[in-house]
Amino acid sequence: MASISMNCFFFTPQAQARPIKTKKISAKPSNVSGKTRNPRKTQRELELKSRGGDKPEPVTEATSYTRLPPREDFSDFSLVSSSYLKLSEEVKLSESNVARVEEKIEFLVENDGEDKEVKKDDDDDDIWGNYRRLDVFEGNSESIDDDDDDDDYEDDVFEYSDETDEEKHEIGKSGYKDGEALCFSGEGEEDEEEEEDETGVKEKGVPAVMRCFDRAKIFVKSGDGGNGVVAFRREKFVPFGGPSGGDGGRGGNVYVEVDGSMNSLLPFRKSVHFRAGRGEHGRGKMQSGAKGVDVVVKVAPGTVVRQAKEVGTEGGEEEEEREVLLELLHPGQRALLIPGGRGGRGNASFKSGMNKVPRIAENGEEGPELWLDLELKLVADVGIVGAPNAGKSTLLSVISAAQPTIANYPFTTLLPNLGVVSFDYDSTMVVADLPGLLEGAHRGFGLGHEFLRHTERCSALVHVVDGSSPQPDLEFEAVRLELELFSPEIAEKPYVVAFNKMDLPDAYEKWPMFKESLRARGIEPFCMSAVQRDGTHEVISTVYELLKKYREANGEPEGLFDLPNENLDHVAKKIDKERRAAINEFKIFRDSGTRAWHVVGAGLQRFVQMTNWRYMDSDKRFQNVLDACGVNKSLRNMGVKEGDTVIVGEMELVWHDSANGSSRPTDSNKTSTDSVRWPQWK
Ligand SMILES: Nc1nc2c(ncn2[C@@H]2O[C@H](COP(=O)(O)OP(=O)(O)OP(=O)(O)O)[C@@H](O)[C@H]2O)c(=O)[nH]1
Numbered sequence: 001m002a003s004i005s006m007n008c009f010f011f012t013p014q015a016q017a018r019p020i021k022t023k024k025i026s027a028k029p030s031n032v033s034g035k036t037r038n039p040r041k042t043q044r045e046l047e048l049k050s051r052g053g054d055k056p057e058p059v060t061e062a063t064s065y066t067r068l069p070p071r072e073d074f075s076d077f078s079l080v081s082s083s084y085l086k087l088s089e090e091v092k093l094s095e096s097n098v099a100r101v102e103e104k105i106e107f108l109v110e111n112d113g114e115d116k117e118v119k120k121d122d123d124d125d126d127i128w129g130n131y132r133r134l135d136v137f138e139g140n141s142e143s144i145d146d147d148d149d150d151d152d153y154e155d156d157v158f159e160y161s162d163e164t165d166e167e168k169h170e171i172g173k174s175g176y177k178d179g180e181a182l183c184f185s186g187e188g189e190e191d192e193e194e195e196e197d198e199t200g201v202k203e204k205g206v207p208a209v210m211r212c213f214d215r216a217k218i219f220v221k222s223g224d225g226g227n228g229v230v231a232f233r234r235e236k237f238v239p240f241g242g243p244s245g246g247d248g249g250r251g252g253n254v255y256v257e258v259d260g261s262m263n264s265l266l267p268f269r270k271s272v273h274f275r276a277g278r279g280e281h282g283r284g285k286m287q288s289g290a291k292g293v294d295v296v297v298k299v300a301p302g303t304v305v306r307q308a309k310e311v312g313t314e315g316g317e318e319e320e321e322r323e324v325l326l327e328l329l330h331p332g333q334r335a336l337l338i339p340g341g342r343g344g345r346g347n348a349s350f351k352s353g354m355n356k357v358p359r360i361a362e363n364g365e366e367g368p369e370l371w372l373d374l375e376l377k378l379v380a381d382v383g384i385v386g387a388p389n390a391g392k393s394t395l396l397s398v399i400s401a402a403q404p405t406i407a408n409y410p411f412t413t414l415l416p417n418l419g420v421v422s423f424d425y426d427s428t429m430v431v432a433d434l435p436g437l438l439e440g441a442h443r444g445f446g447l448g449h450e451f452l453r454h455t456e457r458c459s460a461l462v463h464v465v466d467g468s469s470p471q472p473d474l475e476f477e478a479v480r481l482e483l484e485l486f487s488p489e490i491a492e493k494p495y496v497v498a499f500n501k502m503d504l505p506d507a508y509e510k511w512p513m514f515k516e517s518l519r520a521r522g523i524e525p526f527c528m529s530a531v532q533r534d535g536t537h538e539v540i541s542t543v544y545e546l547l548k549k550y551r552e553a554n555g556e557p558e559g560l561f562d563l564p565n566e567n568l569d570h571v572a573k574k575i576d577k578e579r580r581a582a583i584n585e586f587k588i589f590r591d592s593g594t595r596a597w598h599v600v601g602a603g604l605q606r607f608v609q610m611t612n613w614r615y616m617d618s619d620k621r622f623q624n625v626l627d628a629c630g631v632n633k634s635l636r637n638m639g640v641k642e643g644d645t646v647i648v649g650e651m652e653l654v655w656h657d658s659a660n661g662s663s664r665p666t667d668s669n670k671t672s673t674d675s676v677r678w679p680q681w682k
C-alpha cells in the first residue's frame, strides 16, 4: 500500500498507511452541541433502509403544528369565560349596568375543565427519509438495473439513510418522533411551577389553575434542510450525461403571529413543542426537494417573547435581564422567528471544470431550536388598582360594558378584566381591573405581585380606596408602597385616587379626613359611589385627561387593531447571522483533562454537520477546507503532535504529521464509499 504523505487529519482508517482508530465521538464534546451521528453506514444498513423493510412508510409531508387548539376547547373554563381578560364591546358610560354576582369562590376550582384532547399529527413521519423511490447502488449488489435500453432517461442515485438504527430506537423509546408528541400535557410545566413555588419565586396561595395563563414556556425548532443527492444522468444516446443530483429542500420556518381572538396563553399549557417540517431530500434528474412546512405559533396580543433557559439548566440571568426578543401587541403581527435549515447541495451543484464527475453531496443544515418564555402583559391604557374589595370591578362594570364578577369578599377578581371606555367616537381607552393588592404582596401575600406587571403598559392608574374600611388612608399608603416595591416605574405613572362607597355612612364620615390627609401630600382625591354611579364620571374623565397628556408627551400610539408597518424579522436575521459565521473564524483550545484539541467555530461546525461522509469526495473536500481556512496551520503552530486527538464540531480526528509537509491526502479512493458501486467512466 502506498504510504501516505500528508500533514492533515484522517477519519477514514482505510485511507491510512497504518491503521488509525478514528471514529465519530460517542459522547458529545463539551463545547459542541447537536447529536452525534455515525457517518458510516454498513452495507446491511443501507440495504435495509433502501428497501424500507419494516420501517414505517416514508411520508413526504413534514412535521407541522400550525394551529393551536380552537378557542372553544378552553372557553368553557369559567375563569376565561367569566373574568379573565374579557374585552368588552364599546359602550357609552350611561349604557352600562352594575353587575352584581354573588358567587362562591369554589367555582374557580370546581370547573377546571381541562380539555384532554391532545393533538397529534400522525401524518408527519419524515425521519425515515423518502428513499425508497431511489435506486441504491451497493457494493456486490445485483440489484442495479443495467437495462438502459428500456428507459429513455434514468438516473443513478447514490443515497443513504441518515438515521442510524440506534437513533431510530431512541426516537421510538421517547415517542419523540417528528409529528408525534408535539403536544405535551401541562403536567411538566406545572411541576416546574411547583418547584418555583418552593424556591419562593412565585406567589403563594394561587391555585395551579390560574398560574400559567399569562406565562408559558415553549420549544420551537425550525425544519432541517433536506439532503442533496449524488446522481448521474443516464439517457439513451446521451453518453456521459453528467451529474444530476438535486439539492435538498429548505426546512420550514417558525413564525410567531398575534391572534386577536386569543386572550391568554392557556393553549401553551398543553402544546409546548412546535417543530417546522423538514425539507424534502433532493432527487435525481436535477429535482430539488420541496420546502418543509412552516409552523406558526399563535399568541395573544400583548405577548412578550424572551429566550428561555433550556429545561433542566439552572441558575443564570434573572428574567428581567434577559433580552426581549419580540413584543407583539397588534393582532395580525407576524414575525419570522427561526428560519429553516438550508437544503444540502446535490452533486450537480458541485460540477466544475476541474471536477466533471463530482461524487459529493451535502447533508441538509439542521434547523436551530430555542426554548422561549412567553409572557402576556395586558395592552390597557388605564389600570385600576387598590386593596381587595375596594370596588374596582364595580367601577369597571359602571364605566364599560365589561361584566366582571363582583362580590362582597376579598379576591373576587383573581385574573384581570378588560373593558373599553368610550367617551366619543374617537376617544376611547382600554381599562384593566386588576386583582386586589394586600400589604406584603411583595412577600407573596394575597395574590402577590403576579398581576401587577399588567400595569406596566398602562399610561395611567386609578387607585380605588375602600371608604368603608377602618383606616382608608393607611390602606391607601399600603397599596402605594406595594406598587413602589414592585416597580418604581409603575409608581411614577400618573394616577387618580378614587375614594369609593360614599353612599355608606361610614365612608361618608371618613371622607373629609382622608381628603385632608391626601391634600397635605399634594394629591387631589375624588370621591364616588361606584354602585350608584355618583362621581365615577369625574374620576374617569380626569384619568382620560391624564392619558391624553401622556399620549401627547409620548406620541400617539397606534390603536390596538392598527397594524404597524414594521418588520419583525430581526430575531431570524440574528440567528441567521450567527449561523452563517465565516468558516475561518474559529478558536482552538486544548482540554487539560483529555488532552484533546478542540476547534470551535460556528461556521466549521456547520460545515462538519453538512458534510455527508458517505460520499467519497467529502473526505477530500473536508481536508481541503481545513487547510484553506487555516486550521491545520494553527494547530501546527500551537504544537500539535503525531497521534493527538483533534475535535472539530462533532468529528473526532487523529493528527498525523506528514513526511514531506504536504497537506493533502495522496490516496483518497479508499474511503468508506467503497461499498457503493460507482459507474465507471473511461
Ligand atoms: N355600598 C357600596 N358598595 C360598593 C360600592 N362599590 C362596590 N361595592 C361593593 O363592594 C363589594 C366589592 O366590590 P368589587 O367590585 O367586587 O370589589 P373589588 O375591588 O373588585 O374586589 P376584589 O376583586 O376582591 O379585589 C361588592 O359587594 C360591591 O357591591 C359602592 O360604591 N357602594
Ligand SMILES: [Mg+2]
Pocket: 392, 393, 394, 404, 405, 406, 412, 413, 433
Ligand atoms: Mg374585583
